[in-house]
Amino acid sequence: MTAPSSSITTRKGGRWIEQWDPEDEAFWKETGEKVAHRNLFFSVLSEHIGFSIWTLWSVMVLFMGPEYGLTPADKFFIISMATLVGAIVRVPYTFAVARFGGRNWTIIAASMLLVPTIAAFVVMEPGTSFGTFLVCAMLAGVGGGNFASSMTNINSFFPLRKKGWALGLNAGGGNIGVPVVQLIGLAVIGANGGPRLLLGIYIPLIVVAAVLGALYMDNITSVKNDSGAAKEAVKDPHTWIMSFLYIGTFGSFIGYSFAFGLVLQTQFGRTPLESAYVTFIGPLLGSLIRPVGGWLADKYGGARITLWNFVGMGAATAVIVVASMEKSLALFTTAFIVLFVLSGLGNGSTYKMIPGIFQAKAAAKGLTGEEAASYGRRLSGASMGLIGAVGAVGGLGINLAFRQSFLSVGSGTGAFVAFLAFYAACFAVTWAVYLRRPATSGATAMTASEAKTQLSYAEV
Template identity: 75%
Template sequence: MGGRWIEKWEPEDETFWREKGERIAKRNLLFSVFSEHIGFSIWSLWSVMVLFMGPQYGIDPAGKFFLIATATLVGALIRIPYTFAVARFGGRNWTVFSALLLLLPAGFAFAVMEPGTSYTTFVLVAALTGVGGGNFASSMTNINAFFPLRKKGWALGLNAGGGNIGVPVVQLVGLLVIGTAGAMHPRVVLGVYLPLIVVAAVSSALFMDNLAPVKNDTGAAKEAVRARHTWIMAFLYIGTFGSFIGYSFAFGLVLQTQFGRTPLQAASLTFIGPLLGSLIRPVGGSLADRHGGARITLWTFAAMAASTGVVIYASVAESLTVFLVGFIGLFVLSGLGNGSTYKMIPAIFLAQGHRKGLAGEAAEAYGRRLSGAAMGLIGAVGALGGLGINLAFRQSFQTAGTGTGAFVAFLAFYAACIVVTWAVYLRRPAVVPETAEGAEEQETRPGYAKV
């Protein structure tokens, strides 16, 4: 795949952006969203497949939670190499390849999805779907390079949100199949996605571009690993994206296990939260562009803690209606937080460039280098939060028969995210410097409240 290569790319140059760059960037964004959308659908495939797995499969709720946890784990870990693949092979070329790779998990699932298949086989096939989770990292790294800083919140939010919608869409397909063909025909879902995977690959080949200036920078990768802000943002992203993907994978199974919903009843509710969380992600990015990602992130975590309190009450009171209100609220808020946290990453590293004494294009280049290198790691660690959520549910249901204990743990984590966001990015200096040198040092301190 030689592909189409663009040798010169300067999105911060307003003339270049207006005359040429914006049109190309938006075209690549459109087809990136489509391919990533299919990737997310395949990654979350087993959140749907477990709804088809009735008593004849011989798998208990803990076993089903482990299946979706396996998909989450592989999807999280594979994000790291996917991040660097864009610079190594080209954004267009890697999008084509990674889309075609989705044929493996979809095809194998089509082959094995029937009673009598061993549990080990199901685990291995669920692990294969993790390649769909990797698509997010390569897609976000690629689109981050196409857009100027002032547009990144919107572009990254739209790219991620359009991809995230793959979760509720595959769940809606599952609902349609269960409601029409019945819970005995999971292969129909896979029959829908196999041709869509091919369409995504062909569209990417025809309409996307590779950016020659985007190169892997080993030094940037090492610096990003050493940077404390990489790990702080990874921690916060566990709270936002980890919540979104973990809840998306587990929602239907929680409804079946804790509230005794049938597959059709669970499927008719499962898609609502992921859909709303996906649609609102670009709003989180746009709000962060206007008001600062740190502020939006702080208030989002505060609201997530409140929603978790509602869910805990509903879980104890066994009120499905209140539970749905609180849980769907968590989806919406996690979507907002996904947009605001991802907007923070390039802005934080731009501020770090200014702190090092850089200005203008030099600071912007530093910010692009470090944020591009950090995004894959942050995305991978954040997705591991989804693994934690699924394992917490598995343990909670295994020991107490309810998800209440897991939600208490999530509440404590959101409280920690509130403290970290405030302490690192919003707290003001306590004293006024007494010397000119101190004033200069304070002036060069990154304005994290605006990131």
């Protein structure tokens, strides 16, 4: 599966590809596709373990019974801080790919996962202070950064026509790290094992991911940090609009992944084992369907899929509100799992929109061919880290909303009402910016060219 020696050269710092043009179909068929798929596979592996470590504390809190002396609000705050750090580190992780190389940074990022895992292994016992647990959870946030660097790296390997599928598969494979750590946690709880057993399982897996990245991944020489592109992306309103929409999709996915088991324990009195039996199902299905969201976006347009996906998320949330008020565990659990599935689908469709939007902007500027593709890559690559970071902050908002709702009314109903209103706002923004047909009459009528540009966003 290695590329011809003429395409990959070795220099100080590891394997570097000097020439890379995935938009050239001949190059893609002869060399590029095999190399891209190999890097995608090992990128998914590293990101997968990163997600597991990031969401580790969604399982840890299930082990923390009364002997730990923590209230439900304390536990929600612990997982909130893990979410926050995971969101913040996504920004520097995005730029680290160009600074160090995709392969090299994968090795570094994977190795860094040992820090929170070993720290938790040392302190995980009754009598440890709340502050210590909080610091360990914050250290686990580095796992959230792996997503940003991995997506930025893989975005460079694939042509535009394949990005929806590739980014969806990369993200979905990483997202599966959430249900996997929860499944392993279920097995450990079921076997009457302690949290240190769970942590001990992951320490060697982290080492394996780092070693395999070193052996089989590549850096691309042409991928460089472009401060001009970063500044342009920050100033572009679409970066912030997509950040808002990504809060609705990925923010929901990661926020619910952290909170699902704790909500079942706190609101419905489930035991750790009873919670663990169902906690993993939603994140698993949401992860598996993410590539489908990317594929549907490739076929029908990301904006269209995203729009109707928010309708579905709103409907599922409304059912959850009813189930919460009626104290129906079966209906609550079923609707929550459906909401997970829709959040995963929306993750794929929204992330596919990013390169498409900037490609459409390139066309609006009159750019064509490689010049247009280059512009699209520059701006989409620069914006992805920021969008991913802001989206992950949505997970923090969800966990803090749950914390406040349980403190105020003793259930998560208030939080879900707020989420329902937010999904309605996401629907409105998606329609207004990317699907609404512009007016073409009167003094403020758009030119035909402007109207065509507006309408082209429906295809992103």
